[in-house]
Amino acid sequence: MRRDELLDAAEQLLCDQGSDALTLAAVADRAGVSKGGLLYHFNTKEALIKGMAERLIDDFDQLMAEQGETTYTRRYLAATMAAIRSGRLRRWAVVTGASGNMFLLGPLREAMTRWHTSELENEPDPVAAQIVRLACEGLWDVASHDPGLYPDDELDALERRLISLL
Template sequence: MRREGLLDAAEELLSDQGSSALTLAAVAERAGCSKGGLLYHFSSKEALIKGMVERLIEEFDELVAAQGHDTYTKNYLAATFAAVRSGRIRRWAVVTGASGNPYLLAPLREAMARWHREGLDGEPDPAAAQIVRLACEGLWDVVSHDPGLYDDSRYAELERRLLDLLSE
């Protein structure tokens, strides 16, 4: 069993049954491997949660880097809407909800601080850039609790309005 498959199985289990169902045995069963196979990659439940958090950060960093805009904030905005539209945002709610341990979420807090500081010096209007980034955080939170709240046309309108704010 590959590490990514185990992380996928853990996220699916969390999404389907909640954090109380997240046990190493349940993840191994969901992934179709032995508990020993799971332990080869993740020595504990905490290591598994840490792996999910680290993957979230890495995937979002890659998504931001893949955008082709002229400022970090525009890339961040485009990456946020790409994550929301693809359903990846559900992963954030699931994983962060799994951990009541602040230590396990420390990498996410550090990444958030980095994402909110990155490239502000190069922004034409740093205050507008911060407002847009904070709006993205609000969208993540709202959509993670109600994924069906907005349709594609509403997402497009929100994204356009936030881009307009950066262009003013």
């Protein structure tokens, strides 16, 4: 079984049953593999959570790379909106809710630092760029916990307003 399939099973388990249900045995069962098969890829629950967080980061970095915008902050905003509209942010709530241990979410903390400090010196207005990036964080949080809160027309209006700040 591939690593991503195991991570998918863990995320689905978290989504369906919550963080208390996340055990290696339950993930192996959900994925239809032996516990040994899971342990080959993730030898601890902590390694599994870290793997989910790292995959989320890679997913968002790829989404940013796909955006054709001119500045880092515009790519960040476009990727955030694409993630919200596609429902991909639901995974963030599920995975980050899996652990209160900041060590396990260290890769996410490092990514946030990178996302919020990269290329600020290249922005026409670095403070406005920081405001837009922080607004994206708020949208991530809200949309990951309540995906239907902002209908498309409201998301479009928010995106236009945030672009105007840049």
